[in-house]
Amino acid sequence: MRIALDAMGGDHAPHHPVAAALQALDRFPSIEKVILVGDEDRLRTELTTHRREPDERLHLYHASQVIEMTDGAVEAVRRKKDSSLVRAIDLVKEGAADAIVSAGHTGALVAASTIKLRNLPGVDRAGIAAILPSATGVFVLIDAGGNVDARPEHLRDFAIMGSIFCKHIIRRPSPKVGLLSNGTEESKGNELTRQTLPLLKKAPLDFLGYVEGHSLFEGNTDVVVCDGFVGNIVLKCCEDLARSTFGWLKEELSRNPLRIAGAFMARGAFRAVKKRTSADEYGGALILGVNGICVKAHGSSSVLAIVNALRVASEAIDLGVNTKIVAEIAQTELLSRT
């Protein structure tokens, strides 16, 4: 398989994407080729710091523009036709790559993949499926920021796509799906969730009903469904709180020699929990519902995060996630008509 990597996307581009491409090629033999898309001169310079040159598994593809975080999503896609992000999507569209990975502008990636690759048959809106840690492993949050204003049918499609993603990529045979709300009772919820509830009850899902913020990390729900506005806020709040908590702990642990010694002795425990709560470990979110494999890595992605995003892309290709989504959505449409 061949993966197009937006080498200019993210806060540490092209440094981190280039390093990640080299590591991923070493670690994952199933990736036949990574195509680094971006300013060719800068990419060549970056490669020389690794004493590497392009070869048959590592291609360069020149793109003269970069989409900035301050650009409007749709406008950027229309205006910056020669940007690394748009060119990488073009490669997927033309069949020159099987997937795209980008740590760039989320909105632009969703817009470009929707405009250029189109949605899968039967899917009205693409949603971002992010992976978060839980007490029993991980859970999927969908939509983590693809669509800010969603309709009930969109949430139903997110639930179905998230469930397939969870079944095949995270390997849970029968994923439990919950609709994120402000309480578990059916009297709770807002207008959108109240209209979504009956649709999810009818869908071919193991549907738990409403789940609330208090039970996200307990591990009882495998797929948490919400609109992209709520999902994006939840995702970012949790990342920020995890980071802040470790910052506060570090501050407290360095207050006196006894604590410093204790922290040193227990350092393995901190590393383990930090790893568990770190966004980098989960390697990027999948944009589900578009006709192509698109993985969004975090804007501030480390090298490890982009390596993991490349891994997720290769698994999604291997497992034919999109074919499974099309089949399941078609079945649901048939069911809802009968």
Added chain:
Amino acid sequence: MRIALDAMGGDHAPHHPVAAALQALDRFPSIEKVILVGDEDRLRTELTTHRREPDERLHLYHASQVIEMTDGAVEAVRRKKDSSLVRAIDLVKEGAADAIVSAGHTGALVAASTIKLRNLPGVDRAGIAAILPSATGVFVLIDAGGNVDARPEHLRDFAIMGSIFCKHIIRRPSPKVGLLSNGTEESKGNELTRQTLPLLKKAPLDFLGYVEGHSLFEGNTDVVVCDGFVGNIVLKCCEDLARSTFGWLKEELSRNPLRIAGAFMARGAFRAVKKRTSADEYGGALILGVNGICVKAHGSSSVLAIVNALRVASEAIDLGVNTKIVAEIAQTELLSRT
């Protein structure tokens, strides 16, 4: 001042509320009287375990019913007229108490206070102001779950009320206000936040614009404004993540003798951070916008949490928070007409 305490509200009622009332009376001399509202027999029995009897600072007020967490909010208020929560609100309405504190049903408390006490002049909807930890101290999240479907003018009122609360109760001379969104750029946001943005720009606030989940805990924003659906989810997710992180840390720290010894030596640091991230320390959220002081403590409140809720109630009375809200809202109305 006299505070009515819903002694049957919360997961550990009447045990925790009764113990909290006794501690608060000891610690806060400005509280002249706590009125325990609930099943009189059970409250007397509970008091005997503390070897106490009602006295001039500790009154009992009988209420035969209890609002359960599964009850519908408005229906419960209408039907369970002799519930501890409704009776405690009645005491405020009749002027027999200056504030109510409850760890019971949030929706019912918002409904009862809105129906019985009415909103403050100029305020259309009440909002829940919760206090959360940040790198520099704390910040206010409003609305943390009062209204699930809000309009732009409601968010504007929440911003003004939250700012006053922050100025007087948390003592920040000029609170910085942010509107919670999925990104800081003005192109981000959903329909509600996009309509709210111009209203907040015109309001007499130190308004920062959009703030996103990534920067909540950094401490740059003093008041974070959102609708109650989003606010409730954010609040509960953060509480759950903080709790889960400490659970995971405990698990890892007990894996081998070296880690156990290290954890013991550094135990002061864990306690400090746990205290900082614990909901119990912040003592309950204020329902702002109703014509009375209403403090909501967490459903699973510890004794300490309810003691802190009683403290917040006494401070809100002392500082005349509601008078200040009425004056500020009136000024904003005048401004928006000119």
